[in-house]
Amino acid sequence: MNAKPLSSAPPSPWPQGPSRAEQRQAKRDAVLNVAAQMFNERGFHATSLDDVAAHLNVSKPTLYYYVKNKEEILIACMETALALMLDNMEESRRSGRGPLEQLHDCMHVYGQMATQPFGICLIRVGDEVLPPDSRKELRRMKSEINLQFRHLVGDCVQQGLLAPCDPTVTAFVIQGALSWLARWYQPTGAYSADQIIEQCTQLLLQGVLARPAHSQ
Amino acid sequence: MNAKPLSSAPPSPWPQGPSRAEQRQAKRDAVLNVAAQMFNERGFHATSLDDVAAHLNVSKPTLYYYVKNKEEILIACMETALALMLDNMEESRRSGRGPLEQLHDCMHVYGQMATQPFGICLIRVGDEVLPPDSRKELRRMKSEINLQFRHLVGDCVQQGLLAPCDPTVTAFVIQGALSWLARWYQPTGAYSADQIIEQCTQLLLQGVLARPAHSQ
Known part of the structure; x- marks a missing residue:
């Protein structure tokens, strides 16, 4: 139990560290992060909780204090990526920006997800291994993201900002191209993640065909 | 052993059926096809050879006459898709068409792969489950495909057919958008596979931004 703060007392010379709940959360986050990177490098099925424990220098019983099993880790990683x-x-x-600016923002948000461990996990590891309830909830979140892209594309077309197109196909083309980052982007490569994401975004918006000189 | 054909004899009224080797091949193909569709629907790990055998109305020992194990099936499915x-x-x-036409052809070839069972398998099931030798060979074939896309994009840029771009990023954007078909395309939907692939191809080539009227 924390002591009741004294309103007029000077601050304690023994600085207060993070609370027990914060420490627990930080340790659980470390477990999720290490596990996600192992899933991404070795595959979900080839990674054991023993591997994760060994990498964190803890015993497996200690790990069980933070997570119930491997599936729970995977669900937490995927949910975190989708929720963010x-x-x-x-x-x-909510920013009140126009639909084309919002589409650009959302493409960046998606690209960032696809270049970070939890998002890579979401894209690379299939959800077939998960219990039906969790799979259903994750798919609901994915559908919501897809729906937002479709609505934004639809709004842009209506306002003449995008060429006439089928918003469903366009949303999937955008999400597919950006999801693929999870398969090929190397953080040690020539470009930063943001630079690559912007290149992909411009390719998708503008296409690759050369424009006639007078339209550039 | 086949009887030596008699040059002047009339054709036999008992039509010759497929050879034993052809029958074996057809049965092996049926095993691969059923397995690929099960991998795609349930996931590789959740599919057992018992499930595949049951679906084909054969015993598991019969199945072993055509394939050694589940990994061999997966390798055969992936290799078939890549080789095709x-x-x-x-x-x-070899057709002698220009690089932009070739790029268009290759995008269609890629899209067709991504909407058929072996290709869906290639995209959805990770190759981490495979023995290192097979994984290496499959990755070599994937690199070759990626390299061909990069070369075609590079040639198009050089000839002024595509806007200046990084061919590596562009190749991945193209392959990613088309690979995603394996995740969302429904054969029972409003468009045929070819129609969807052509829509995706045009979106990638032309981009989604509306063009100023004078450049259309």
Whole structure:
């Protein structure tokens, strides 16, 4: 139990560290992060909780204090990636920017997800291994993201900002091209993640065909 | 042993059926096809050879006459998809068509792969489960396909047919958008596979941004 703070007392010379709950959360996050990177490098099925424990220098019983099993880790990684993406997309929506700017924002949010461990995990590891309830919830979140892309593309077409197209196909083309980053992007390569994401975004928006000189 | 054909004799009224080797091949193909569709629907790990045998109305020992194990099936499915793609890309190269037409051809070849069971398998099932030798060979074939896309994009840029771009990033954007078909395309949907692939191809070539009227 924490002591009741004294309103007029000077601050304690023994600085207060993070609370027990914060420490637990930080340790659970470390477990999720190491596990996600192992899933991404070796595959979900080839990674054991023993591997994760060994990498963190803890015993397997210690690990069980933070997570129930491997599936729970995978669900947490995937949910974190999806929730962060939905939050950021919602933030862009509330910004009051136009639909084309919002589409650009959302493409960046998606690309960032696809170049970070939890998002890579979401894209590379199939959800067939998960219990039906969790799979259903994750698919609901994925559909929501897809729906937002479709709506944004539809709004842009209506306002003449995008060429006439089928918003469903366009949303999948955008998400597919950006999801593929999870398979090929190397953080040690010539470009930063943001540079690559911007290149992909411009390719998708502008296409690759050379334009006649007078339209450039 | 086949009887020596008699040059002047009339054709036999008992039509000759497929040879034993052809029958064996057809049965092996049926095993691969059923297995690929099960991998795609349930996931590789959740599919057992018992499931495949049951679906084909054969015993598991019968199945072992055609395939050694589940990994061998997966390798055969993936190799078939990659070899077919490489063959078709090579055929386009030999046609003598210009690089932009070849790029268009190769995008179609890739899209067709991504909407058929062996290709869906190639894209959805990770290759981490495979023995290192097979994985290496499959990755070599994938690199070859990626290299062909990069070369075609590079040639198009050099000839002023595509806007200046990094051919590596562009090749991955193209392959990613088309690979994603394996995740969302439904054969029972409103468009045929060819129609969807052509829509994706045009979106990638032309981009989604609306063009100023004078450049259309």
